Amino acid sequence: MARDDSRLIKGLMQKSPRGRWFYINAIGVLVAACSACSALLLKLAMKIFHVVFFDILLDLISFSVGGFNVAYLILPVIGALIVSPILTRWAESAKGGGVGALMESFTYKRADVPARVWPLRLFGAAVTIGSGGSGGPEGPVIQAGGTVGALFGSLLHFTPNEKRILIACGASAGISAFFDAPLGGSILIMELLIPSFEFFITIPIMIAGVVGGIIGGLVIEPGFALATISYPATYSIAEYGIFILFGSIIGLLGFCWIKFFLLAQKGLDRLKLHPALLPIIGAALTGLIIMFVPGMGIEADGEAGIEHVITSGFLGVSLCLLGLLKMLATTATVGSGGSGGLLAPGLYMGCMFGGGVASLLDLLFPGNIQSIDIFFVLGMGTFFSAASQEPIGIMILIIELADNAGLILPLMTTTIVSFSLVWLLSRGQLIYTTRQEIKRMPIRTDTITMYLNTSVSGYIVRDVEPFRPEQRVSEIRESFARQSLPAVPVLQHGKAIGVITAGDLAKVAPEASPVTTVAAVMTINFPSIMSFTKIQDALDRMVELGTDWLVLLHPGDQHAYFGLFVHEQFMHKMRMADFI
Template structure:
């Protein structure tokens, strides 16, 4: 095979991703429906467990444990029993059900080839229903992410796919479940991009959006298509003072996010030091939950009713303070026990409570406005996902006019979290499993240079031998790096469009792009003053 023929075949590879993308998108459509069904089933299962434990009735309606009077022994004992059941399920079923869902999904993507065991898909929602239904102050979204991701992974394992393609279907199922839980398709897509995909490429973005779209449509049939926490934004008038105070809301939200993250991992460290098997830790966490429930019963459970009161401005000061203190403590401390439950709903509640408290002294807007800012800020700080925090708040409330202050608050919290905290509540858990994860995305410098810019040219074009490793002069350095990695070669002949050899490229030449990237990042200069100084020296009569 001639060098020119091999070059032409390599060019055809640029289009190979397109039919694969369409195939993965087609597979993502039923996964989106399955993700929505999983979300509906888990919410019903949580409702059933809560009704059985706290109200002694058979009903699947989602209800808050603290919405009615209960004997003290039930409030104290139910979370302990629930934690014990979860611990036993984790020990004798699958340890993968421990945790709040997203780090487990990330770990499966990073080192597990995006392979999730079928028993995790079955045990995760059951353990979450037990944990939340017995009073655990957690959200349903983390387990739904893991369950939806498991369903996507299982379908992917039935088909001849690569690890990247399995990852796409895992994330598609997770995002579809998230979108169905909160009726928030755009936030679910952003969450997938910011936290799970580790790339922004058509091959993964298009199938994920397809799954989310199907999941949202199916959600409309199962749970309705109204906003989860509708806010009446009539009369919202933004002033410069409100925008300034949005910065303050963001900074305080960032501080709360840092404190909550710190508490989660100090609690995890404390549990690690206990002289008992980890199976018992969720029960000990349940004791913390029960004690907090005696102080503020409405801090128990998933808390959608409390979030609604905070975002619509109907929460009393005593409820705001109780949630801000008790919910933060019992959620942070019990999550460190390794029980099963999500982080988003508690973060919504804690952030909303902080904002509602600030709303008592900040400039008046609409009822619940500052609770919305607090929610966006704490999500941006805890999850390190500022755009997701903004879009979640808007899709939950449909208060679209609040966009700018939400962006300000969420970004301020994100900036403070980045400055003061090394890792987020998600990436810290990954780091503690001896894995490295970066959430910062930039253009690969190898993608910005062509072979012709770094190659060693030949004085006279030559013909390529049949077995020569060839690359095109118009290839990017990234394509060459992949070619070297695939073939094990460290050099290649460079050919032009006619197949004539015009140069040579070695693996060392690839460092040109990295050196340029380092220069762009670290070399600093004062351009305008330097130019003025040069012009002054070159002016007629200068130095006379």
């Protein structure tokens, strides 16, 4: 009976789209449970390392210079000395924020993520954040959850696009569990990884968010308790004008963070130091900042600093200084390759900038602001929506954390303004993917949407000069060199019968070139796809075959030549493109 059931299930998976969809949902639940447990594990490990570093080591190594405790400088350096050599050697993608690396694998590497990233990412983040490095746990949780999804997809031989759904399920469950915000976490991941609300894609990710939220609600204490703030029930027209101005200012600050983060990474790369040294240098700079302002949330994810500012009623334009210091510390930690996320530090910056800018606006427009406290929360959502270009997910996440419907209209107003402004200024560039920009593998606001929905036919190489099989090798050498292509098609009556590569020409001695035909040396078995193939599927095919070019064929005739798709030329177009 068990064998018959197994055959029935296997047949259902192979023949029924509905069966396949339910199968993906079932595996997505397993991925979600594992990912949520990863979030719990990271939370526990962070607490343990925080105790080790700040409750034990801090007292042992404390000494003062000019009234400042130098131990605050040393602790992050010790953490970097532990983590950086390990990650540099075994999991380079586990360094930095994590989300960009996951998006890179998701987009350009056929959704393949090495399994070792999962434990090393959790370990690296726990030590880095626990020792005081300025980073958040959310990026590591998203990357670890995505790695779990990729692992399940590989073990069960899922297609690349099915693996992408599982990666999103893992990431959704992780972020939902950590924040105890299943709706915001799910939509944030869909907005980030699979910007689609198709039923087939949305439901597994939402189910994963529910699973993560259940586990998170039972086990993990949510951070950033924003429900203590009193939110007005209604707002005046004048206040909405202030919200628009506030959103513009905070949006500009978010744009500045993107550019500063990118320039800092480029500057560190120019130092030409060993990759393992950069996080240690970044940790030293972070520790130096913490030494001057201890206890204000510059260290770790900044949650303690947010709680302190909100509960103490601390106001003033000087709050912006804390936001700038956190920006510098986070750039030093994560931008140098330290293992930590950007979301929690971004919320801290937004909170401080929000309070500081609101204090200034209250001076400029006295009597028009009912409550400055709400601008702490508005700043959190507005700032990170601008920097991450995820307005919907961040809005819902903040509303879930605040647990107050009175926040909806002002947050929508400020977020729409900041997102739109930064989208125009940055051309869709994200804080998450600055490293991918440097690596010349751009991932911007709608890159994934475009790759999933756009045909490869619009990105063929123009002005290719194909060869004929009867031509002599001596006739084509100059043309091949001039075209600077990895392969040139060989056509006969409009049909692709082979390609010529540099390797093919190298096989022919110069003296034999005048008597050797193209047909004699061309490669007959060449990688090809139909011209209607989506860009994402074409990129996946390249990774699968280990090639950087594909011959496009007409859908009506599988041998009729349509064009040539070359990875490097396509990426050049993407880098130069102004995404819409």
